[in-house]
Amino acid sequence: MSVKRTETNEAGAVEIKFRFQPAQRRLLRKVQRGGGSYVELAAPQCLQIGGQRSGKTTGALMHGVIDYCLKFNHCDILVLRRTIPELDAGPIQDFKKFVPAALYDFNQSTRVATFRGNGSRVVFAGCANNVERDIEKYLGQAYPYILVDECAQFSPDVWERLYARNLVNAACEHDEHGNLPIPSIQGCTNPIGAHWEYYKTVFIDKEPFEKEDGLRKAKDGSWWVPAADEYRCVYTPAHYAFNHTTVLDNPEYLKRDPGIIVRLKALPKAKMQKFLLGLIDKVEGQYFDCWSEEQHVIDLREDPEAIVWQTWQPVWGGQDWGVGHANAFYLFTKALVKSGVNGELKMKTVCFAEVAPETVGHDSNTFADMINAKVYYPRLPQDHPQYSTISGKRCKVAAIYFSHEKFSRVMEAHSPADEYSRVLRERGLPPVSRGTMDRIGSAGYMYNELKLGRLVILRTCPAIIQSIPALQRDPKRLDDVLKSTAKADDRYDAFRLGLYGAFKAHATPDHVKDEIEASKIEDKFARYFYLKRKAADAKKSKESFVQQNVPIWTTKL
Numbered sequence: 001m002s003v004k005r006t007e008t009n010e011a012g013a014v015e016i017k018f019r020f021q022p023a024q025r026r027l028l029r030k031v032q033r034g035g036g037s038y039v040e041l042a043a044p045q046c047l048q049i050g051g052q053r054s055g056k057t058t059g060a061l062m063h064g065v066i067d068y069c070l071k072f073n074h075c076d077i078l079v080l081r082r083t084i085p086e087l088d089a090g091p092i093q094d095f096k097k098f099v100p101a102a103l104y105d106f107n108q109s110t111r112v113a114t115f116r117g118n119g120s121r122v123v124f125a126g127c128a129n130n131v132e133r134d135i136e137k138y139l140g141q142a143y144p145y146i147l148v149d150e151c152a153q154f155s156p157d158v159w160e161r162l163y164a165r166n167l168v169n170a171a172c173e174h175d176e177h178g179n180l181p182i183p184s185i186q187g188c189t190n191p192i193g194a195h196w197e198y199y200k201t202v203f204i205d206k207e208p209f210e211k212e213d214g215l216r217k218a219k220d221g222s223w224w225v226p227a228a229d230e231y232r233c234v235y236t237p238a239h240y241a242f243n244h245t246t247v248l249d250n251p252e253y254l255k256r257d258p259g260i261i262v263r264l265k266a267l268p269k270a271k272m273q274k275f276l277l278g279l280i281d282k283v284e285g286q287y288f289d290c291w292s293e294e295q296h297v298i299d300l301r302e303d304p305e306a307i308v309w310q311t312w313q314p315v316w317g318g319q320d321w322g323v324g325h326a327n328a329f330y331l332f333t334k335a336l337v338k339s340g341v342n343g344e345l346k347m348k349t350v351c352f353a354e355v356a357p358e359t360v361g362h363d364s365n366t367f368a369d370m371i372n373a374k375v376y377y378p379r380l381p382q383d384h385p386q387y388s389t390i391s392g393k394r395c396k397v398a399a400i401y402f403s404h405e406k407f408s409r410v411m412e413a414h415s416p417a418d419e420y421s422r423v424l425r426e427r428g429l430p431p432v433s434r435g436t437m438d439r440i441g442s443a444g445y446m447y448n449e450l451k452l453g454r455l456v457i458l459r460t461c462p463a464i465i466q467s468i469p470a471l472q473r474d475p476k477r478l479d480d481v482l483k484s485t486a487k488a489d490d491r492y493d494a495f496r497l498g499l500y501g502a503f504k505a506h507a508t509p510d511h512v513k514d515e516i517e518a519s520k521i522e523d524k525f526a527r528y529f530y531l532k533r534k535a536a537d538a539k540k541s542k543e544s545f546v547q548q549n550v551p552i553w554t555t556k557l
Helices: 056-069 084-089 091-098 132-138 156-164 196-204 251-256 260-265 269-275 364-372 416-425 439-451 462-470 487-500 510-518 524-541 552-556
Strands: 002-009 012-019 028-033 036-041 045-050 076-083 104-107 112-115 121-127 145-149 184-189 223-227 230-235 240-245 315-320 328-339 344-355 397-402 432-434 455-458
Touching: 012 056, 036 056, 036 184, 045 056, 045 196, 056 076, 056 091, 056 121, 056 145, 056 184, 076 084, 076 091, 076 132, 084 091, 084 121, 091 121, 121 132, 132 156, 145 156, 156 184, 156 196, 184 196, 196 240, 251 260, 260 269, 315 487, 328 364, 328 462, 328 487, 344 364, 344 462, 344 487, 364 416, 397 416, 397 487, 416 432, 439 455, 439 487, 462 487, 510 524
Parallel strands: 045 184, 045 240, 076 121, 076 145, 145 184, 315 397, 344 455, 397 432
Antiparallel strands: 002 012, 028 036, 104 112, 112 121, 223 230, 315 328, 328 344
């Protein structure tokens, strides 16, 4: 499909020339509406999936420019990419290459291209701080066409909220046939990324990502759940379509860079299958392919209030220790963490302390001292609302989950775990508890917690942050992590032992609830007596009931 669109502005007639390649046309449909001819996507939500340099983004971008911005006056479209540098080097560069500069004005500070002829706009958006909350400012507007480049880097929450804003903007005008554009959203990605499983599930597997109780599939492919006296549809397959492409579907790029296939073939097998062949199914390679630093790592220096700490929540550790190999210890707790675009608070497991020395050969006393120096909450700025209660305060550690083989008693009366527990007790720490022996189960649990966004790690734990993306899948047992002699393996063992022994989150104590309610009382005296009364009531509630002695004669009156 060759497009030659002539636009007139101050410079005169300017022609846009762009030729959609066959692979870029697969999801496009020519339709007739109200006497007009239009090009629309095959479904309201579409996914372009495949290998590198397959032309996914360019085709999707030019569809938005040609069939939305230039077709309708004052029509706004949104083009989203994870980071600003990626936005500048990707979609913006493609836009400037294929759209003549005489047709638009480009504001570099806001990254908005405004067409001079009809006032339509292309809004290029990215995350300035590399966190999803940065796109909140774009969600107050409506866009009849939205392109999400490398969408597998964005969570389901972002996609669903963008789809909610996939509406015709108020300024968009009817065309000469009295029609408005049909809203649609399109994502482009390689078959990798922290949230790839979501897009694979809804676009390719054709089923809802979240499985509710009682979920049933109808003959037409739709999914339903019981609601009151009837069923509610939670997934309609006709609303989703996908297109798979590789660099072999992009002959124009192959002419400019014929050596790309050789370079992609030289990659490790797992990466080659993803980036060259665009394989959708899982293959050997990175085990935690759902890992994303943007989603799973929190830097308290950038956002000190990203976590609401709760001192009543359990604190526990995980440790893999031995004299002859790398040692590691991790500390966990439950806390409320800012999540999603809105920054809503969700209870998650937080890994907030790490002991991972680069050297080996530490004895039990030395390592216990290192742990004893780490069992403190993170330090917070003095203006932080939890500074006085959390910053630098010592934690009460409930348990430390330890390598199970250290509990064996072969020739001696005491196991290494018994001796190590004695050393820990001398420092006010709990004795070690036997960690799980289920490698596959603990690996799967960790994968699931990362995938569902229920686990975060502080930036101050660099060793495990570097280790997780380096862990490989065992080719003989695909559900397990490949065992190796690298330090990453020992750090992972300590981490998974602690994580698998996770405590359940505790309910908010009554005295904390009372303090929250008291904070709503403006009068200081009223607040003081409110807390005194609540404290007296709490003390009285713990007293045993004693039947009052009453003389028998008083009952005769």
